[in-house]
Structure formats: structure tokens, C-alpha cells
Amino acid sequence: MRAMNALIYDIRFQFRHGFYAVYVLVSALYVLLLYYVSPDYKERTALLLTFSDPGAIGLILAGGIVLLEKDQGVHDSLFVTPLRLHEYLLAKALSIAAISTVSAWGIQVCAIGLPAAPVPFTLGVLLTSALFTLLSIGIVARARSINGFIWLSQLYSLPLAVPLLGLFQIGPSSLYRIFPTQGSLVLLGAAHEQVMIEEYLYALVVLSMGVAAAYGWAYRSFERRVLARIGKGADLT
């Protein structure tokens, strides 16, 4: 129940800060962009957009949310309640994954049509969003300013973008299979092409392992760098 309440108030927080309004606008722009893309490139462009935005939205959004919370100093009050850190992280990951999913489906359906394999596509968006959200929380725990966060987020997320090279047949594709985001591309690609069941399983496993690692990192980072500073008030320079 407590985790559910944390989720509800996270959604309300994001709505109140205008994140949803901005995201509706961004999604509409993507649909418009895809409308003008040649049919030969439309599916690949849609895959790239879905990966880099609804999927990776967590990188910017979670960072922005936690920076706002730091600025308002609410972690002090929040973590002297029975709220567990894992409930806090789960609420962030789920609330942002919900926006990602609605946005990804909106772009897909409006620009191209229903995804060929809806379940893998949805799982791909959810897990990719969770991966970047948790990564972002680990990063923002280390950041003391907005500029610091932007710089660190580019640095830490760059390796996760490496498998995108494979979309353009650049580099050894087998090497990309160790990256969790290769799993994202396989699952998101299921919107447009048939994928073997073994490939689905591989994608789910590698991406889930990435999410689990990001969760552990985010948990430790937040515990050591944010919770240990409780009582010092707002923490943003």
C-alpha cells in the first residue's frame, strides 16, 4: 500500500511540474516528424526514436525529478518516514515507465500502426525505461548541480548507446549482444519484424540483468550519497 501511495504521489508530482504536458508535445512532434520520413526509413527511424525517447526518457526525467526533490529538500522529510528506499526507487521506475509506454504506443500507432508483437514491444519500452531511470538516479545521487548531472548523464549513458551502431551495420554485431540495450533494440524492433522466440528470451534476459544491475547501483548510490546527508536541508548548488 505504501509503495502504491508513493507511486500515486510521484505521478501527481510529475503532472504538477508539467512533465506530462511537455511529453505530449514532444510525442506529437515525433509523430509529425515520422509523417514526413520516407516509407523506406520510417520503421528504422521509429525504432531509433522509440529507443532514444520513450525508452531513454527516464535518463532525463528521473534526473530532473530527483534534482527537483533535492532542490526542495524533501528527501529529509521523506526518509524519516517508514518509506523504504526500494519503494521509492520502484515508484520512480514505474511512474516513468508508464509515461514511456503510453508515449511509445502513441507514436507507434499514430505514425505506423499497431505493433506486430505488442507484448515484446511493451516489455521493451518498460524495461528500457526502467534501465535508464535507475541509471539516472545513480547519476543524480552523485550530482550537486544541474550542469553536473547533464555532464555525468552523457558520460554514463554513452556505453548504452553503442548497440545503435549495429542498426547501421557498423562494427561486430556479436559484441553488442553483451549490452542490455541490445535487448531493448530486439524487443522494440518486434513492433516491425518477426523475431524468433530464442531471440526474445535472450533480449529479456540481457535487458533484465541490466535493470537489476542498475537497480543495485542506484540503491547503493542513493543510500551513500543522499540518505547519509539527511538533515542538511536542500542540497542543490
Place this chain on the structure above:
Amino acid sequence: MIEVKGLEYAYPGAARKTLHGLDFHIGRGEIFGFLGPSGSGKSTTQKILIGVLKGYAGSVQVLGQELRRISPDYYERIGVGFEFPNFYAKFTVMENLNLFRSLYSVPTEDPGRLLERVGLGDAVNFKVSQLSKGMKMRLNFCRAILHRPQVLFLDEPTSGLDPVNARLMKDLILEMKAQGTTVLITTHHMQAAEELCDRVAFIVDGQIKLIDSPRQLMLRQGSKTVRVEYRKGEELAAEEFALDGIGGNAAFLQLINRYPVETMHSQEATLEQIFMDTTGRSLT
């Protein structure tokens, strides 16, 4: 309620310890004040007592639990009001209290009633960003006591409050005490400590220099005299008389009968003076 023995603490990576073997106990329904200048170790002690810092040496038991082994359920039983009243700025006063209330599984107070009690009944639908520091401090107090905690930790509870609201806050703290709540106040405001605390501890350089009741300290370390200021013609004059046997002191009786008295005060010590005499340090 709170039992601390041989408490020592060093921050990770720090060469020196911040706390050097603190010993004290606080009983049920007691208001206990931790007084000390910035950097004395009082905030570190409070952070250990609220379960934020766990890597301490010695023993710290609150409500029968050793704090290095607590889970977040500990916060169902204690309330914490920090010096800086931080809330979700874009949520209303009521939304904020409802948010925090939803995180507890124990019975909670009616937020509307609490807000009325602290004079924020008209601000229920104000966004927190619209509130003054004093209003936020009162809201902070409501948040800290929402779940009817058995132990309440307050850091500078009257900071930023005007005299009327500071009085209101002190009355609320005394009300909590009357209901059996143990209150630990961390402050460097001597007047609040004098008025509220059953006992105070002076902490300097991570060590407790003295623990006693403010009244006993002020009486014991003060001068047992009364100082009378009176008007002698155009001149303002003053004299001191021993309190012992003052009812039969002919000089005193003659003075108050003969001259218009302007002020008359017993000369007990102030807590601030006692702090300086005991620790050799000022509170600022």
C-alpha cells in the same frame, strides 16, 4: 525511552572522532534539550538517534531497540522535525500532509484538525511555495506529529517564528509532553530551552560537559540576591539585598517604602552564562 552509553562516532574518512563517549538517558514524557554551538556534535548525536547514522561505537537504545539494527518501521514510532522545513513546493499544504500520512501504517491524526491547531486552518489549499518560513515551521511540526510518535526529535523548533507563533509552538510541545511523548530538542536558543526543557545537556567538542534541569542550574549558579532599581530624586539608583531573611531586612523594607521602585529582580544566573562558565565557549 532513550538510553545512550559510551557513544562514539567518527564520520567516514575523518581523522578525528566527532563524539567522544556520550552517556545519558531520557525518560518517558521528558523534554530534554541538547545545547551547544555549531560543530559541537549535537546534530551528529541527533542523526544517530533518528537512525540516519549507524556506524557508531557504544550503545544507543530508543524505545528498547538498539539503533544499529533498526528497520524503517522505527519511523512509525518516532517523529522528526528538522530545522529546515522542506516540503513539495507545488503541492498544497493538505496534499503534503496527506502524502506523508499515506506512508504510515499506524493510526494518524486528522491533518485538518492539526492545521487548525497550529493556526494554518486558512492555508489548507495554499501551495507550500506560498507559505512564509514561520508557516512552514508550523507545517513541519504537523508533519512530525502526524502519526502520534512516542518520541519526537525537534531541531531548532522556534527558529524563524515570531514571538506569538514561538509561544504557540512551545505550548504545542508542552501539550505533547503532557500526553506522554518524549521530546528531544536540539537548539542553541537558550530562552526556548529554559522555558521548555526538564533537563538540558551542554555539549561541546563531542563531549557532554553537564546535564541538569535549567531551573536547578540557574538557582544553584546564580547569586541569591535581589536587585532593586529605584528613583531617588532625579537619579536612578540600584541596590542588592540578600534573599535570605529579606522579609525582615530593615534596609530593604525602608528602601521600598521610601522610594518609588522601578524594577526588582532576583539574580539567578542565565542559562547562557552558565553555559559559558561551564564550557568556556559561547553558543554562537
